[in-house]
Amino acid sequence: MAVVFKKPHALTDAPFHYCPGCTHGIVHRLVAEVIDELGIEGKTVGIAPVGCSVMAYDY
Numbered sequence: 001m002a003v004v005f006k007k008p009h010a011l012t013d014a015p016f017h018y019c020p021g022c023t024h025g026i027v028h029r030l031v032a033e034v035i036d037e038l039g040i041e042g043k044t045v046g047i048a049p050v051g052c053s054v055m056a057y058d059y
Contacts, residue, residue, distance in 0.1 A: 008032035010041045014058050024052065028059055 010032035016025040035041050048056040 008036045010035040012059050016059070017055055018052060022052070024056075028056065 008029060011029065016028070018024045031046075035044055046056060048054045
């Protein structure tokens with residue numbers, strides 16, 4: 001069976017703490033997928049604003 005989805009390598013194993021229905025987790029996954037595709041993990045810098053988005057540092 002072909003793999004349809006796998007966790008991006010750029011994400012940690014920490015569970016997301018965002019509210020159900022919030023799209024922050026989706027955005028984190030999409031950014032991590034692009035980082036993996038471009039092969040730039042370790043060469044990227046992330047900046048998170050205030051509010052629940054600041055939890056980005058945990059992932």
